[in-house]
Protein backbone atom coordinates (compact mmCIF):
# COMPACT_ATOMS: atom_id res chain seq x y z
CA UNK A 1 0.00 0.00 0.00
CA UNK A 2 1.08 3.54 -0.68
CA UNK A 3 -0.20 6.87 0.60
CA UNK A 4 0.14 10.37 -0.76
CA UNK A 5 -0.82 13.58 0.98
CA UNK A 6 -1.14 16.64 -1.24
CA UNK A 7 -1.34 20.10 0.24
CA UNK A 8 -1.15 23.62 -1.14
CA UNK A 9 2.39 24.92 -0.77
CA UNK A 10 1.20 28.51 -0.42
CA UNK A 11 -1.25 27.62 2.35
CA UNK A 12 1.41 25.61 4.11
CA UNK A 13 3.76 28.58 4.08
CA UNK A 14 0.98 30.91 5.24
CA UNK A 15 1.10 32.88 1.98
CA UNK A 16 -2.56 32.40 1.07
CA UNK A 17 -4.14 34.47 3.83
CA UNK A 18 -6.00 31.55 5.30
CA UNK A 19 -4.56 30.92 8.78
CA UNK A 20 -6.99 28.10 9.57
CA UNK A 21 -6.16 26.24 6.37
CA UNK A 22 -2.46 26.90 6.92
CA UNK A 23 -2.64 25.38 10.42
CA UNK A 24 -4.65 22.39 9.18
CA UNK A 25 -2.20 21.83 6.31
CA UNK A 26 0.74 21.93 8.70
CA UNK A 27 -0.97 19.42 11.00
CA UNK A 28 -1.66 17.12 8.06
CA UNK A 29 2.01 17.23 7.05
CA UNK A 30 3.10 16.58 10.66
CA UNK A 31 0.85 13.50 10.79
CA UNK A 32 2.04 12.28 7.39
CA UNK A 33 5.65 12.60 8.53
CA UNK A 34 4.96 10.42 11.58
CA UNK A 35 3.22 7.87 9.35
CA UNK A 36 6.13 8.01 6.93
CA UNK A 37 8.72 7.38 9.66
CA UNK A 38 6.79 4.36 10.94
CA UNK A 39 5.10 3.25 7.74
CA UNK A 40 5.97 -0.44 8.18
CA UNK A 41 3.85 -0.50 11.36
CA UNK A 42 0.72 0.30 9.36
CA UNK A 43 1.54 -1.81 6.30
CA UNK A 44 2.54 1.03 3.99
CA UNK A 45 5.31 0.67 1.41
CA UNK A 46 5.64 4.38 0.73
CA UNK A 47 4.30 7.68 2.01
CA UNK A 48 4.59 10.77 -0.16
CA UNK A 49 4.02 14.35 0.86
CA UNK A 50 3.49 16.51 -2.21
CA UNK A 51 3.35 20.29 -1.99
CA UNK A 52 1.40 21.76 -4.86
CA UNK A 53 1.82 25.21 -6.29
CA UNK A 54 -1.25 26.97 -7.67
CA UNK A 55 -2.83 25.10 -10.54
CA UNK A 56 -0.40 22.25 -10.14
CA UNK A 57 -3.05 19.64 -9.36
CA UNK A 58 -1.78 16.85 -11.55
CA UNK A 59 1.76 16.85 -10.23
CA UNK A 60 1.46 14.06 -7.68
CA UNK A 61 3.15 10.73 -7.06
CA UNK A 62 -0.06 8.68 -7.39
CA UNK A 63 -2.22 9.12 -10.49
CA UNK A 64 -5.44 10.50 -9.02
CA UNK A 65 -6.80 14.02 -8.77
CA UNK A 66 -9.88 15.08 -6.86
CA UNK A 67 -11.93 17.88 -8.34
CA UNK A 68 -15.09 19.81 -7.66
CA UNK A 69 -17.27 22.16 -9.65
CA UNK A 70 -17.36 25.73 -8.39
CA UNK A 71 -19.38 28.37 -10.20
CA UNK A 72 -19.52 26.10 -13.22
CA UNK A 73 -15.74 25.65 -13.36
CA UNK A 74 -13.68 22.58 -12.58
CA UNK A 75 -11.47 23.18 -9.59
CA UNK A 76 -8.76 20.69 -8.71
CA UNK A 77 -8.57 19.95 -4.99
CA UNK A 78 -5.35 21.29 -3.52
CA UNK A 79 -5.78 19.14 -0.42
CA UNK A 80 -6.24 15.44 -0.85
CA UNK A 81 -5.11 12.10 0.47
CA UNK A 82 -4.68 9.20 -1.92
CA UNK A 83 -4.37 5.61 -0.75
CA UNK A 84 -3.33 2.90 -3.17
CA UNK A 85 -4.04 -0.68 -2.20
CA UNK A 86 -2.01 -3.67 -3.29
CA UNK A 87 -4.24 -4.19 -6.32
CA UNK A 88 -3.59 -0.67 -7.55
CA UNK A 89 -7.01 0.67 -6.58
CA UNK A 90 -6.94 4.32 -5.58
CA UNK A 91 -8.99 5.81 -2.77
CA UNK A 92 -9.12 9.59 -2.85
CA UNK A 93 -10.13 11.69 0.15
CA UNK A 94 -10.69 15.32 -0.75
CA UNK A 95 -12.41 16.62 2.41
CA UNK A 96 -10.00 18.03 4.97
CA UNK A 97 -11.92 16.34 7.79
CA UNK A 98 -11.59 12.94 6.08
CA UNK A 99 -7.91 13.48 5.33
CA UNK A 100 -7.22 14.30 8.97
CA UNK A 101 -9.35 11.39 10.13
CA UNK A 102 -7.37 8.88 8.05
CA UNK A 103 -4.04 10.38 9.06
CA UNK A 104 -4.79 10.53 12.78
CA UNK A 105 -6.14 7.00 12.72
CA UNK A 106 -2.83 5.85 11.25
CA UNK A 107 -0.90 7.85 13.86
CA UNK A 108 -2.99 6.26 16.63
CA UNK A 109 -2.35 2.81 15.20
CA UNK A 110 1.37 3.51 15.10
CA UNK A 111 1.23 4.75 18.71
CA UNK A 112 -0.26 1.42 19.73
CA UNK A 113 2.66 -0.46 18.13
CA UNK A 114 5.66 1.50 19.28
CA UNK A 115 7.07 2.85 22.52
CA UNK A 116 8.21 6.00 20.66
CA UNK A 117 6.25 9.12 21.42
CA UNK A 118 4.48 9.62 18.10
CA UNK A 119 1.58 11.79 19.20
CA UNK A 120 0.87 14.80 17.00
CA UNK A 121 -0.47 17.88 18.77
CA UNK A 122 -3.25 19.01 16.49
CA UNK A 123 -4.07 22.69 16.43
CA UNK A 124 -7.49 24.09 17.22
CA UNK A 125 -8.79 24.06 13.62
CA UNK A 126 -7.67 20.50 12.93
CA UNK A 127 -9.03 19.23 16.22
CA UNK A 128 -12.41 20.69 15.45
CA UNK A 129 -12.46 18.99 12.04
CA UNK A 130 -11.60 15.61 13.54
CA UNK A 131 -14.14 15.97 16.33
CA UNK A 132 -16.93 16.90 13.95
CA UNK A 133 -16.43 13.96 11.63
Ligand SMILES: [Zn+2]
Pocket residue numbers: 008009010011012016078
Ligand atom coordinates in the same frame (compact mmCIF):
# COMPACT_ATOMS: atom_id res chain seq x y z
ZN1 LIG B 1 -3.28 27.77 -0.86
